[in-house]
Amino acid sequence: xxxxxxxxxxxxxxxxxxxxxxxxxxxxxxxxxxxxxxxxxxxxxxxxxxxxxxxxxxxxxxxxxxxxxxxxxxxxxxxxxxxxxxxxxxxxxxxxxxxxxxxxxxxxxxxxxxxxxxxxxxxxxxxxxxxxxxxxxxxxxxxxxxxxxxxxxxxxxxxxxxxxxxxxxxxxxxxxxxxxxxxxxxxxxxxxxxxxxxxxxxxxxxxxxxxxxxxxxxxxxxxxxxxxxxxxxxxxxxxxxxxxxxxxx
Amino acid sequence: xxxxxxxxxxxxxxxxxxxxxxxxxxxxxxxxxxxxxxxxxxxxxxxxxxxxxxxxxxxxxxxxxxxxxxxxxxxxxxxxxxxxxxxxxxxxxxxxxxxxxxxxxxxxxxxxxxxxxxxxxxxxxxxxxxxxxxxxxxxxxxxxxxxxxxxxxxxxxxxxxxxxxxxxxxxxxxxxxxxxxxxxxxxxxxxxxxxxxxxxxxxxxxxxxxxxxxxxxxxxxxxxxxxxxxxxxxxxxxxxxxxxxxxxxxxxxxxxxxxxxxxxxxxxxxxxxxxxxxxxxxxxxxxxxxxxxxxxxxxxxxxxxxxxxxxxxxxxxxxxxxxxxxxxxxxxxxxxxxxxxxxxxxxxxxxxxxxxxxxxxxxxxxxxxxxxxxxxxxxxxxxxxxxxxxxxxxxxxxxxxxxxxxxxxxxxxxxxxxxxxxxxxxxxxxxxxxxxxxxxxxxxxxxxxxxxxxxxxxxxxxxxxxxxxxxxxxxxxxxxxxxxx
Numbered sequence: 037x038x039x040x041x042x043x044x045x046x047x048x049x050x051x052x053x054x055x056x057x058x059x060x061x062x063x064x065x066x067x068x069x070x071x072x073x074x075x076x077x078x079x080x081x082x083x084x085x086x087x088x089x090x091x092x093x094x095x096x097x098x099x100x101x102x103x104x105x106x107x108x109x110x111x112x113x114x115x116x117x118x119x120x121x122x123x124x125x126x127x128x129x130x131x132x133x134x135x136x137x138x139x140x141x142x143x144x145x146x147x148x149x150x151x152x153x154x155x156x157x158x159x160x161x162x163x164x165x166x167x168x169x170x171x172x173x174x175x176x177x178x179x180x181x182x183x184x185x186x187x188x189x190x191x192x193x194x195x196x197x198x199x200x201x202x203x204x205x206x207x208x209x210x211x212x213x214x215x216x217x218x219x220x221x222x223x224x225x226x227x228x229x230x231x232x233x234x235x236x237x238x239x240x241x242x243x244x245x246x247x248x249x250x251x252x253x254x255x256x257x258x259x260x261x262x263x264x265x266x267x268x269x270x271x272x273x274x275x276x277x278x279x280x281x282x283x284x285x
Numbered sequence: 286x287x288x289x290x291x292x293x294x295x296x297x298x299x300x301x302x303x304x305x306x307x308x309x310x311x312x313x314x315x316x317x318x319x320x321x322x323x324x325x326x327x328x329x330x331x332x333x334x335x336x337x338x339x340x341x342x343x344x345x346x347x348x349x350x351x352x353x354x355x356x357x358x359x360x361x362x363x364x365x366x367x368x369x370x371x372x373x374x375x376x377x378x379x380x381x382x383x384x385x386x387x388x389x390x391x392x393x394x395x396x397x398x399x400x401x402x403x404x405x406x407x408x409x410x411x412x413x414x415x416x417x418x419x420x421x422x423x424x425x426x427x428x429x430x431x432x433x434x435x436x437x438x439x440x441x442x443x444x445x446x447x448x449x450x451x452x453x454x455x456x457x458x459x460x461x462x463x464x465x466x467x468x469x470x471x472x473x474x475x476x477x478x479x480x481x482x483x484x485x486x487x488x489x490x491x492x493x494x495x496x497x498x499x500x501x502x503x504x505x506x507x508x509x510x511x512x513x514x515x516x517x518x519x520x521x522x523x524x525x526x527x528x529x530x531x532x533x534x535x536x537x538x539x540x541x542x543x544x545x546x547x548x549x550x551x552x553x554x555x556x557x558x559x560x561x562x563x564x565x566x567x568x569x570x571x572x573x574x575x576x577x578x579x580x581x582x583x584x585x586x587x588x589x590x591x592x593x594x595x596x597x598x599x600x601x602x603x604x605x606x607x608x609x610x611x612x613x614x615x616x617x618x619x620x621x622x623x624x625x626x627x628x629x630x631x632x633x634x635x636x637x638x639x640x641x642x643x644x645x646x647x648x649x650x651x652x653x654x655x656x657x658x659x660x661x662x663x664x665x666x667x668x669x670x671x672x673x674x675x676x677x678x679x680x681x682x683x684x685x686x687x688x689x690x691x692x693x694x695x696x697x698x699x700x701x702x703x704x705x706x707x708x709x710x711x712x713x714x715x716x717x718x719x720x721x722x723x724x725x726x727x728x729x730x731x732x733x734x735x736x737x738x739x740x741x742x743x744x745x746x747x748x749x750x751x752x753x754x755x756x757x758x759x760x761x762x763x764x765x766x767x768x769x770x
Contacts, residue, residue, distance in 0.1 A: 084725050087717065108724035118725050124718040128740025137736060138726035145727065177740065194726060 037062050037233045038083075038202050043094035045082045052078040054258035055094070060202065063230040067244055068237045069269060070255030071277040076237045077121060079255070080206040084118040085111050098202060113145035115201030115232075119191040119208050126178035131190065134178045135160055139197055163196045167223055185216035192223040203227065204235045209243035221246030241273040254280060313372040313506060318365055320344060323475050326371050330444045333451065343464040343474030350468045356631040357660040357692055358600050360536070360573065368538060370476045372506040389418075392500065415440055417481045417497040419510055427481075429493065436492050438522075439484040443511050446482035453484055457515055461544035461581045461608070469540040469602075470577040473509045477542065480510035485520035485551075494750055496525040499541075507538040514544070516551035518584065523554040525753055536564075536599060541576045549584030549611065554592070556749050557605075558757055561597035563764075566655075568627030571599025578605035579635075582614035582643075590617040591634065592748040594757045596764040599628060604662065606635035609643035609671075616645040619745040621757070623738075623764055624657030624689070633662040633694075638671040638704070647678040650742050653689035660692040667704035674701070680710040683741050685734070735762040 038060040045053040052075045060066050070076050081089045083096060085108040096103045098114050106114070126134065136156060143150055151159070164174060167189045179187050188208055195203050205224065209217055224247050228234050236247060244252070244266065252269045254262040254277070262268060262280060272280065314325065323344045327337040352363070415429035417440065433440050439450060446454050464474040481497040499510060516522055539561060545553050555578075564571025574597075580589035591605035607616030618634035636645035645665065653659040665676045682691035697706050715737050723733035739746070739758055746754045 084721075086721055107729075108721060109727050109729050112725055112727040120722065120725075124716070124722050126719050126722070126737055126740060128743045129736050130740075133736070134723075134726075137723075137728050137732065141727035141729070141732070198726065 037064075037099060038235070039095075039097040041095050043079075043082065043096060044092045045078055046090045046092055047078045047081070048088060051092070052258055053082065056255075056258070056260060058253065058260065060233045060235060062233055063228075064251065065228060065234045065236065065247065065249045067249035067252045067269065068235060068255055069239070069241075069252060069272060072239070074255040074277075075258040076239075076255055077206055078258075080118055080204050080235075080237055083111075083116060083204055084108055109141065109145075112198075112200075113142060117195050117198055117200035117203045119188075119195060119203065119205040121207040121210060123179050123182075123187040123191055125180045125182075127180045129178050130175055131178050132157070132160065132174045135174075135194065135197060138194065142198060160193075160197065163193055166196070166226070167193055168219055169193060184211040185213065188212055188216065188220055189223070192220055192227075196223065196227060200232065202233050202235065204237065206237045207239065208236075209238055209240065217243065218246060241269045244269045256280070312375050314369050316367050316369045318344075318368070318370055318476065322370055326476055326478065329371065329373075330447070332444075332447055335451075335455065336447050339459070339464070340475050340477075343471050344476075346465040347468065347471035347475055350465070350471055352468045353602075356602050356662070357658065357694070358602065358629040358631050360600055360629075363538065363573070365472070369506045370509070371478060415493055415495050417442060417495075419479050419481075419497060419499045419508075433492070433495075437486040437489055438491050439482065440495055441482055443477070443480045443482045443513060446513070450482070450484065453515060454482070454513065457513055457544065457546050458511075459544075461546060461579045462542050462577050467577060469575040470542050473511060473540050473542045473577070476507075477509045477511035480512040480541070480543075481514075482512070483514040483522060483524065485516045485522045487517045488519040489517075490520070491522040494523050494525060496527065498527045499539075507540065509539075510541045512541070512543040513546075514553055514555070515546045516548065516553050516587075518549045518551060520548075520551045522552075523556070523750060525556045525558070525750065527558045527560070536571055536573055537562075538573045538575065539598075541578075543576070543578040543605075545580035545589055547580065547582050547584060547587035547589050547611075547614075550586050551584060552588040552590075553580065554590045555580070555605070556753060557591075557593040557595070558749075558753060558760065559593065559595045559597050559601070560760055560764075562599075563597045563626065563628050564599040566626045568599070571628070572597065574598035574601045574603065576601075576603040578603060579608065580606070580616070581608045582611050582616060582640075584614070585611040585640075586613045587611050588615040588617075590615075590619070590748070592617075592619040592745065593621070593632075594742075594745070594749070594760065595620070595622040595630060595632060596760055598630075601628075601630040601632050603632050604634055606637070607645065608637045608639065609645065609674075610639045611643075612640040613642045614640055615643070617748075618645075618647045618649070619748045620649045621652070621742045621745045621761070622650070622659055622661075623652040623761060624654070624659045625764060626655040626657060628655075628657045630658070631660045631662055633660075633664075635664040636666070636676060638665075638667045638674040638676070641671060642673040643671055644674070645676045647676070647680070648744050649678075649680045650745055651680075651682045651691055652685065652738055652741065653682070653691050654685035656688045658690045658692070660694060662694040662696075664696040665698070665706055667699040667701050667706070669700045671701055672703055674703075675705040676707065678706075678708045680708070681741070682710075682712040683738065684712065684714045685738075 040056050040058040043053050043056040103111050252264050253260045323340045327340055417427040427441055462470050465471050485491050547553050561572035561574055582589055589607045595601055609616050616636050622630045622632050624630045649661045651659040651661055661680050667674045680693050693710055720733055
């Protein structure tokens with residue numbers, strides 16, 4: 037599904053990623069953990085093609101296609117989805133209108149038929165209710181005046197509608213109370229299947245109580261320092277990143 | 286993020302689709318302006334003596350006046366002797382649509398303006414719109430005149446009105462915008478060529494939308510249209526004007542005057558979609574759009590509402606205003622002004638509260654891209670007698686890229702303590718994060734920008750008649766092409 041080889045990248049002119057190797061197969065859930073500044077978000081942004089992240093070496097391939105040089109929307113059409121850590125507001129553009137534009141763009145790029153307005157609305161309503169989002173939420177401006185929890189649930193709503201091959205969730209758990217965390221986690225669990233894969237980027241272990249990863253990777257100073265299973269996350273929770281850094285790689 | 290802005294920029298440059306020239310024979314006065322020019326225009330239009338004198342008085346006042354300097358726009362001085370003040374397609378004025386030069390009909394067709402009554406009638410779904418088509422200095426056709434006449438509504442060119450409805454014209458022409466109101470209004474009063482005249486009789490709701498479509502075609506010619514709309518007691522009318530011009534290297538002057546009069550309980554809704562040629566990306570050519578628009582709410586409980594979508598012109602200088610004289614009258618101003626490349630706009634409104642319990646609302650949305658300059662200028666005045674008067678002003682600016690400018694010049698004069706004046710202003714940028722969010726969701730940057738900008742303008746577009754709201758959205762999209770960075 038995703039193959040990252042020796043990825044080097046700079047953000048705001050500074051080298052951040054210093055040789056990432058990662059393979060994610062269909063049906064897998066991977067967690068990327070690490071302290072602040074270790075390069076977690078840069079990795080997510082490099083994958084999605086954010087303009088201020090510059091890939092200097094290495095490659096990223098999604099279903100066999102290199103992402104290097106592709107526009108962000110082309111990566112999206114290939115099946116890459118990024119749930120943002122800080123979703124931005126777009127005042128005056130209703131959530132429904134935004135979702136329609138997003139889904140339409142995918143259908144067009146993949147040469148699928150456009151959904152009728154009625155079936156689209158039904159689809160969105162159904163997904164929104166699963167995430168406990170009230171219908172009037174769909175009429176409001178994109179993220180405008182949303183609470184932190186609503187913004188994150190809105191990201192998951194977009195993921196459910198776009199059905200990506202690879203979903204990258206950047207600190208989706210940050211700023212969520214326990215109920216919102218459960219709602220978001222059940223959304224991700226409902227999404228995850230043998231046909232897709234999930235990359236969870238998180239600082240804390242608590243999200244992993246609700247979404248069980250197949251692999252946990254620890255990112256330190258732009259490299260994957262350790263890889264293990266779920267128990268690695270627990271060890272980190274107990275000992276902290278500093279200990280891991282001391283023990284060397 | 287300079288690199289990002291360049292991309293934004295590239296996406297804002299686009300082709301001006303109305304920029305073609307119609308090849309017809311015109312009769313054009315040689316450049317220059319003196320009393321003979323004024324007399325000549327008046328004679329061309331077979332005007333009565335009082336009209337000629339009215340023009341001459343305006344001309345004499347104009348000669349003593351100076352162009353306004355206070356606007357936040359820059360341009361070299363205009364040589365008023367280098368402009369031609371009259372240009373009309375050759376031949377007699379057509380008596381019916383069948384007589385209109387096919388070249389002219391196809392011009393309007395290309396611009397998407399329906400001049401065929403039958404066609405419009407056949408489309409059951411489409412609301413009917415009566416059109417007055419003004420080509421350079423003359424009105425070439427007015428549709429649905431008969432249908433409207435049955436309802437008692439007068440809709441014709443101002444030139445016809447001077448001859449056919451002299452009492453109404455004499456009573457109201459210059460009553461809202463006096464001849465010497467300002468430099469450009471005085472010039473217009475002296476040389477105005479054509480424009481529309483509307484009279485809605487008492488207690489009549491105009492049965493269809495009225496619209497005038499202004500087209501400048503001839504080179505080196507100014508267009509000086511004059512519009513007068515009178516809504517008698519209890520009458521209602523919705524009116525729309527559209528404007529385009531060919532792409533030319535030199536600047537052309539468009540100095541219009543629009544006067545609206547609303548008597549007791551009358552309502553006038555005036556919408557403008559202005560898409561004059563804006564000049565090229567380097568700022569060559571384009572229309573100087575120096576326009577005076579004012580409405581008088583003379584009657585009690587009357588209402589005048591201006592909605593404008595301004596995307597064209599090299600320079601826009603215009604302040605559609607309302608004089609709230611009648612007790613309980615209402616004035617509204619909804620504006621979207623978009624500037625790109627080297628365009629300059631200094632636009633806004635004046636709300637003069639004279640009567641008691643008068644209300645006004647101002648919603649202004651300015652969008653600047655490229656190296657353009659976009660200013661909102663507004664004046665809200667509460668006279669001492671205007672007890673219970675209220676105003677609400679909201680002024681939002683959206684910047685695309687970092688080489689453009691947005692400015693706000695609000696003036697509030699309240700001479701009465703009981704008046705309530707509220708003013709809100711915001712400035713925001715289309716930022717890289719919004720663009721990236723859209724792109725990550727698969728939406729291409731061009732569509733994303735247009736969605737963001739349309740969202741920003743939503744409050745104003747809601748005020749436009751439905752079919753024009755769709756037009757306005759599309760126009761914005763075209764004007765923004767290549768603005769993304």
